[in-house]
Amino acid sequence: MLCARTGSSGIEGNPTVFYRLMPGSTAQTNKLHTFYLQQRPDNGDTWADIKVNHPLDFETIKEYNLTVRVENNGAQQLASEATVYIQLEDVNDEIPLFTEREQETVLEGEPIGTKVTQVNAIDKDGTFPNNQVYYYIVDSPRNEGKDFFEINLQSGEIFTKVVFDREKQGAYALEVEARDGAPSARPNSNQQPNSAYVRVA
Template identity: 95%
Template sequence: MPGSTAQTNKFHTFYLQQRPDNGFTWADIKVNHPLDYETIKEYNLTIRVENNGAQQLASEATVYIMLEDVNDEIPLFTEREQETVLEGEPIGTKVTQVNAIDKDGTFPNNRVYYYVVD
């Protein structure tokens, strides 16, 4: 379902890259392929950490990743219009109407404005 929350990393959307820093080991969560707000708005990842002791211990944490929508969708007209109008019609006569949509997920990215190009 578009716009849903991904509860797993089954598509390998993210990966961990471990790095040492000041005697500690950190794990950076990195993106494995481009993310799209209009497809999935947020991800809930379960991260597990383990030690290498004789009695192995582990802990888990949930990381919530929320995407921010960017203006990446092009507004498109819903129909191609070609209309005729009789000559001599009075000023202000309606010729037709046009409609366009922008599939960006949030305002103001999905707001459209109309102009007549000179």
């Protein structure tokens, strides 16, 4: 339940009122029936609880304006309307995704600190720090390039950590990963690492 409202009939001895959630002309005004209204009595009052009918997504719609109509039970029916404003709060439910895989070449004998390439990932969350992306080299024994390259945490630029000798090894596979800046609302959802293939020429 998002919110509740109560109203008065204005008729002495007949306190009954009826609520309706009015459909609007846009998704923001409940055209898609994202919300529904449930009426309940409580200590002689009649309350209207507004509840969610479909999942809400901050990245799609950030706020809603709902119109609630209340009517009494008199012979001459009276009614009034009120607007309920609902603002969504962004949660970290999007995963950073890399835009493409990289395949680059570095010359043997190049000095330490030579830029090799730059990886890029996009997080579709709507607000900071949920959409702030940080880059890391995967620390795994299976990541053969982890000891030969380093990555800029914020830019995703990859640099050499050693001077390469093509006769020793001619190519390296480097796994990097992107993380966002807040605890995930989907803790069991992990993005796949991205691979950068570097050839020594």
